[in-house]
Amino acid sequence: MHIHFLDPYQEVSSPIHRTDPRVKLVLSLAFILTTALIPIGAWPIYILLVAIIFSAAILSSVGIIYVLKRAVLAFPFMLAALPLVFTTPGLPFYSLNIGPWELTMTLAGVTRFISIALKSWISVQAAILLTATTPFPDLLVAMRAVRVPRLIVAIFGLMWRYLFVLADEALRLIRARAARSGDSGITGFNSGGSFTWRAQTAGGMAGNLFIRSLERSDRIYVAMLSRGYDGEVRTMPLPEMKVSNWIVLIVGGMILSLLVIFSYLVVG
Amino acid sequence: MLFSPTALHIPDGFLSVLLSIVLWVISMTIVAYALRRVGKDLGERQVPLMGLLAAGIFAGQMLNFTVIGGTSGHLMGAAIATILMGPWAAILIMTSVVSIQALVFQDGGLLVLGANIFNMAIVGVTVAYMAYRTVILIAGKKKTGVLIAGFMAAWLSIEIAALSVAIQLAISNTSPANLAIPAMAGVHALIGIGEGLITVGALAFLLSARPDLLQQSEAPQVGSKMVWLVGLLVAVSLVIASPLASTNPDGLEWVAMQNGFLVSAQEPMYRIIPDYLYPGISNEALATIVAGILGIVIVFGVSIGVAYTRRNRQTSDG
Numbered sequence: 001m002h003i004h005f006l007d008p009y010q011e012v013s014s015p016i017h018r019t020d021p022r023v024k025l026v027l028s029l030a031f032i033l034t035t036a037l038i039p040i041g042a043w044p045i046y047i048l049l050v051a052i053i054f055s056a057a058i059l060s061s062v063g064i065i066y067v068l069k070r071a072v073l074a075f076p077f078m079l080a081a082l083p084l085v086f087t088t089p090g091l092p093f094y095s096l097n098i099g100p101w102e103l104t105m106t107l108a109g110v111t112r113f114i115s116i117a118l119k120s121w122i123s124v125q126a127a128i129l130l131t132a133t134t135p136f137p138d139l140l141v142a143m144r145a146v147r148v149p150r151l152i153v154a155i156f157g158l159m160w161r162y163l164f165v166l167a168d169e170a171l172r173l174i175r176a177r178a179a180r181s182g183d184s185g186i187t188g189f190n191s192g193g194s195f196t197w198r199a200q201t202a203g204g205m206a207g208n209l210f211i212r213s214l215e216r217s218d219r220i221y222v223a224m225l226s227r228g229y230d231g232e233v234r235t236m237p238l239p240e241m242k243v244s245n246w247i248v249l250i251v252g253g254m255i256l257s258l259l260v261i262f263s264y265l266v267v268g
Numbered sequence: 269m270l271f272s273p274t275a276l277h278i279p280d281g282f283l284s285v286l287l288s289i290v291l292w293v294i295s296m297t298i299v300a301y302a303l304r305r306v307g308k309d310l311g312e313r314q315v316p317l318m319g320l321l322a323a324g325i326f327a328g329q330m331l332n333f334t335v336i337g338g339t340s341g342h343l344m345g346a347a348i349a350t351i352l353m354g355p356w357a358a359i360l361i362m363t364s365v366v367s368i369q370a371l372v373f374q375d376g377g378l379l380v381l382g383a384n385i386f387n388m389a390i391v392g393v394t395v396a397y398m399a400y401r402t403v404i405l406i407a408g409k410k411k412t413g414v415l416i417a418g419f420m421a422a423w424l425s426i427e428i429a430a431l432s433v434a435i436q437l438a439i440s441n442t443s444p445a446n447l448a449i450p451a452m453a454g455v456h457a458l459i460g461i462g463e464g465l466i467t468v469g470a471l472a473f474l475l476s477a478r479p480d481l482l483q484q485s486e487a488p489q490v491g492s493k494m495v496w497l498v499g500l501l502v503a504v505s506l507v508i509a510s511p512l513a514s515t516n517p518d519g520l521e522w523v524a525m526q527n528g529f530l531v532s533a534q535e536p537m538y539r540i541i542p543d544y545l546y547p548g549i550s551n552e553a554l555a556t557i558v559a560g561i562l563g564i565v566i567v568f569g570v571s572i573g574v575a576y577t578r579r580n581r582q583t584s585d586g
Contacts, residue, residue, distance in 0.1 A: 006373075007372075008372060008373070028378070029378060029379070032280050032377070032378055032379045033285070033379055035280070035281065036280065036281065036285050036288070036379055037285055051570045051571065052570075054570075054571040055570050055571055055574040058571055058574045059574050064571075070374065073374055073375070074279050074374075077277075077278070077279050077282065080282070080437055080442065080443045080448060081282065081442050081443055083443060083444050083447045083448075084441075084442070084443065084444065087444040087446075087447070112441075116281055116282065116442050117281075118281075119280070119281035120279045120280055120281030120282060120377075121281075122281075123279070123280030123281050123377060123378075123379070124279060124280065124374050124377070127280070127370075127371075127374050127377070127378055128374055131371065131372050131374070136372065139371065149299075149300060149303060151303050151307065151314065151315065152299070152303060152360075152363070152364075154315045154319075155314075155315055155318045155319045155322065155360065155364050156319075156364055156367065156368060157319070158315055158316060158318075158319025158320065158323075159318075159319040159320070159322040159323045159326070159364050159365075159368060160323075160368065160372075161319075162319065162320055162323040163323045163326055163327070163368070165323070166320075166323045166324050166326070166327035167323075167326070167327045167330060169327060170327040170328065170330045170331060171330070173331070174330070174331065196465060198333040198334060199333050199462065199465030199466055199468075199469055200465070200468070200469035200472065201333065201469065202331050202332065202333035202343075202465075202466050202469060203465065203466040203467065203468060203469015203470040203471070203472065203473065204469050204470065204472070204473040205331050206328045206331055206343055206345075206348065206466055206467075206469065206470040207469070207470035207471070207472075207473035207474045207477070208473065208477075209324055209327055209328050209331070210321075210324055210328070210348065210352065210470065210474070211474070211477065211478055211481075212324070213320045213321050213323060213324025213327075214317075214320070214321065214324075214481075216320055217313075217316045217317045217319070217320035217321065220316045220320065221312075221313050221316040221317070224316060229312060230312065231311060231312030231314075233315060
């Protein structure tokens with residue numbers, strides 16, 4: 001089994017896939033920033049944001065279902081905001097009796113929790129769409145264009161390239177451990193041991209993985225040297241931005257700015 | 269979820285914009301310095317070594333071991349990277365891990381990536397370094413000393429990073445301090461034990477397989493005293509601030525209020541048209557419902573419209 005299925009990029013052709021990665025990166029970040037700037041309880045604006053992201057998902061041919069499935073990732077963290085329902089001061093709304101405690105939900109609290117959850121859910125969809133429609137090397141180019149330090153981009157690039165190789169190594173270690181951990185059903189002939197023993201085995205695997213990455217990096221370094229690497233990371237010059245991409249960028253930016261202004265005008 | 273052993277990756281929407289930007293600036297400054305520092309030490313080996321070790325730590329986070337029933341112990345890796353590669357390199361390695369998790373796997377948000385780098389790569393690494401050095405100084409460089417130091421470094425880095433997350437959530441008013449701080453501290457005190465045990469296992473393995481690696485990391489690096497001090501300051505201030513904040517949330521509420529000034533400063537602007545929110549409808553609840561229905565119609569209208577044109581295009585293509 002190889003771990004390539006982890007790569008979230010969806011290879012299909014769509015207008016969103018063809019958009020310049022720089023435009024996509026900047027607009028996704030701007031979209032997430034916009035979502036964060038919208039005040040609590042600005043429901044109409046949230047609905048517009050959902051409309052934008054759903055439309056983009058359809059337009060990208062990746063599909064709403066795919067995006068929604070992956071967006072489930074954002075749910076567990078929402079528990080952190082759940083207590084707000086009871087602790088935010090405001091109009092009492094509903095009382096829960098759990099044993100000796102009486103928890104009072106307030107309208108302000110419910111509004112706040114739902115807003116945070118919605119914002120988080122909308123933002124994660126933007127990030128999912130970005131990675132589903134942009135191959136990672138293109139994303140690296142985009143990062144360079146927005147002035148992320150060259151060396152960090154180079155490190156990200158190399159990390160990405162070997163991520164799947166090392167994840168495969170980790171899977172092999174896990175499979176080998178599973179193969180040695182059978183239960184024979186006969187007393188005295190079971191593998192495994194105490195809690196600390198199991199932790200130590202996992203630790204040994206981690207150490208093993210560390211040495212393998214270290215030694216692989218040495219081999220890669222030598223291979224890079226033999227191809228003329230001198231410490232300078234050279235990359236292809238960034239391609240010119242097409243006029244249509246500039247238009248998408250500017251119009252997108254304007255729509256998002258208008259949404260922020262609108263949200264403050266409409267929702268007090 | 270697959271790669272998220274701890275609740276330390278904050279998603280977008282959970283931190284205030286101001287706090288996210290402040291933490292971005294702090295993180296970027298420290299990462300830029302670490303890039304220069306590591307570049308001086310490693311030279312042209314920097315890129316392959318950092319990239320591969322970041323991939324290795326990422327893959328290492330897949331390793332787990334059964335604790336009881338369905339729960340399992342995982343690895344975050346800040347401590348082991350710090351112990352073996354020194355603090356500066358570890359900051360770069362963890363920054364790469366956290367960034368790729370956010371960029372590719374949506375494990376943690378993008379606007380809050382600066383905060384996640386701050387919590388895991390900067391707090392995690394400096395605290396791990398401080399704990400490791402301190403325990404080594406007391407317990408000695410023999411095997412037991414190294415293993416105890418490794419456990420403490422791993423446990424403390426997780427615990428303090430969790431406190432940092434909880435306080436950021438409380439400042440942003442997305443989780444109440446008196447619940448978030450004890451909950452995060454309690455859960456991660458347990459998760460930290462798993463991290464500590466795996467780290468000890470890894471160190472024990474490396475001590476027998478490649479003792480040269482640990483000796484090599486013994487050489488003091490430039491600026492390591494500063495890292496130690498920063499780690500101590502971070503740990504002490506968070507440990508002191510947390511119980512204060514959770515028993516006495518007024519202080520944090522004050523910070524949150526200061527934070528909210530950015531928003532409240534705009535209040536006059538939207539009071540210009542208070543009565544024109546939903547023209548013709550006087551009942552506020554009714555207005556909201558109407559707006560909601562309108563909104564849903566808009567969502568469906570736009571989405572279906574896009575889908576329809578898209579389908580037409582595809583059929584004409586084929």
